[in-house]
Amino acid sequence: MSSYDQPYMPGGFQVIPPAIKTIILANVAVFLLQLSPLGELVTHFGALWPLGSQKLGGFGFHFWQPVTYMFLHGSFGHLFFNMFALWIFGAEIENYWGTRHFTTYYFVCGIGAALINILATIGDPYPTVGASGAIYGILLAFGMMFPERYIFLYFLVPVKAKYFVAGYAFIEFISGLGSQSMGSGSNIAHFAHLGGMLVGFIYITIKRNEWSLRRWLDRVKRGNGRPKGPTLHKGGTATTPTSEAEIDAILDKISTRGYESLTAEEKRKLLNAGKN
DSSP states (O other), X not given: XXXXXXXXXXXXXXXXXXXXXXXXXXHHHXXXXXXXXXXXXXXXXXXXXXXXXGGGTSXXXXXXXXXXXXXXXXXXXXXXXHXXXXXXXXHHHHHHHOHHHHHHHHHHHHHHHXXXXXXXXXXXXXXXXXXXXXXXXXXHHHHHHSTTOEEEETTXXXXXXXXXXXXXXXXXXXXXXXXXXXOSOOSSOHHHHHHXXXXXXXXXXXXXXXXXXXXXXHHHXXXXXXXXXXXXXXXXXXXXXXXXXXXXXXHHHHHHHOGGXXXXXXXXXHHHHHHO
């Protein structure tokens, strides 16, 4: 994914952006409900049941479950690590993409993961719960947006994001094949994880092409580039317009080192380019 695929959001960065904050609070609230006397009922109705499970004694699939299963978790540890990963990998993505785009992506990955998991578990008697499918979609987006960024595995071993994501995908694929060959007793929905990554990849690819087409159309409308020569800004000072190569370099710097690494002059150039 190129740096141009990271839309510049001039509103600033937030430590816990709105969508992530809302998702975390909703998941915590539902988990507390699971611990209440209504917990068994909530889990039975909200979990993602495989097709045909009702015949085997399970509750059975219903159309709302590809959404509700994302807010249910099997334990506090399951909830904590999912929400921690959402915050760690998702905050920067929401700050770049904006809350509405990020929220759409999150639910598209989660629902897509549910649909793929349903196809992979037909006839199983075990339901699926958890936001892991959507979280794996977020992980993939982070790897595609910041491929050269280092992630410290176990807080010690530095691994580039692109290799970290690829490794996770490979492990999930092998684990999924292993659980299928040994039976359906595994309580980890490996194919839901892979489904979230697959759907996320398709979504990002489509959006990347859409952004590329939009940029090309914008250039055509502008006559294939900015006007040459000096441009007058406020106060009548003549300055040379920022070239496309400079903007590319600035966006590459954001991709590898983050927005806060930019100098004041680079931020000004990026803001002016966005206005133009």
